[in-house]
Amino acid sequence: GAVVSQHPSRVICKSGTSVKIECRSLDFQATTMFWYRQFPKQSLMLMATSNEGSKATYEQGVEKDKFLINHASLTLSTLTVTSAHPEDSSFYICSARVGDRSTGELFFGEGSRLTVL
Amino acid sequence: LAKTTQPISMDSYEGQEVNITCSHNNIATNDYITWYQQFPSQGPRFIIQGYKTKVTNEVASLFIPADRKSSTLSLPRVSLSDTAVYYCLVAADTGRRALTFGSGTRLQVQP
Numbered sequence: 117g118a119v120v121s122q123h124p125s126r127v128i129c130k131s132g133t134s135v136k137i138e139c140r141s142l143d144f145q146a147t148t149m150f151w152y153r154q155f156p157k158q159s160l161m162l163m164a165t166s167n168e169g170s171k172a173t174y175e176q177g178v179e180k181d182k183f184l185i186n187h188a189s190l191t192l193s194t195l196t197v198t199s200a201h202p203e204d205s206s207f208y209i210c211s212a213r214v215g216d217r218s219t220g221e222l223f224f225g226e227g228s229r230l231t232v233l
Numbered sequence: 234l235a236k237t238t239q240p241i242s243m244d245s246y247e248g249q250e251v252n253i254t255c256s257h258n259n260i261a262t263n264d265y266i267t268w269y270q271q272f273p274s275q276g277p278r279f280i281i282q283g284y285k286t287k288v289t290n291e292v293a294s295l296f297i298p299a300d301r302k303s304s305t306l307s308l309p310r311v312s313l314s315d316t317a318v319y320y321c322l323v324a325a326d327t328g329r330r331a332l333t334f335g336s337g338t339r340l341q342v343q344p
Contacts, residue, residue, distance in 0.1 A: 159320070209276045
């Protein structure tokens with residue numbers, strides 16, 4: 117099946133630094149990717165929709181200047197957490213769909229656990 | 234998007250059949266019902282999707298009554314490795330749009 121890969125799987129950084137997380141579709145092209153955040157024992161919360169070649173669409177309450185999303189190619193979307201603070205510590209997950217089907221599954225990456233000290 | 238309601242948690246033993254029911258009273262005509270499984274520190278994994286009646290694949294069955302206001306995920310003969318959180322999602326255009334996750338059901342399988 118289709119594979120979505122995230123890197124890094126774990127990252128620890130100091131408060132105030134920026135961290136970039138990559139999401140790649142390994143065997144298919146993804147014009148749209150989605151970024152989620154998940155806190156411990158909670159459900160996934162959609163942060164933004166990443167569109168190849170255009171600006172991302174952010175969900176209400178998500179700061180676009182803090183969570184920078186770039187989708188420069190059909191196989192790569194990046195999420196940069198700028199000036200990270202401890203409250204940004206979370207599990208970040210990306211997902212992508214295959215092709216242009218109106219039904220079917222979204223494929224999810226393995227997730228990236230960010231810890232901000 | 235249709236709101237879903239699932240039990241917060243369920244317990245079972247190895248070898249038993251587990252049925253997780255999800256309520257979605259305001260499901261729309263174009264909505265599909267999709268179930269995902271998530272292990273700790275991993276991304277969700279697609280289990281099964283259906284629109285009406287019954288769907289079966291190699292890992293699960295999905296039962297959907299005629300009114301489609303609920304659905305039941307059936308896991309035959311669970312093992313310890315089935316311990317996970319199971320999410321029921323209802324949405325149209327599932328291949329194009331992001332999915333909104335509810336609280337999910339935390340299944341604990343005991344030996």
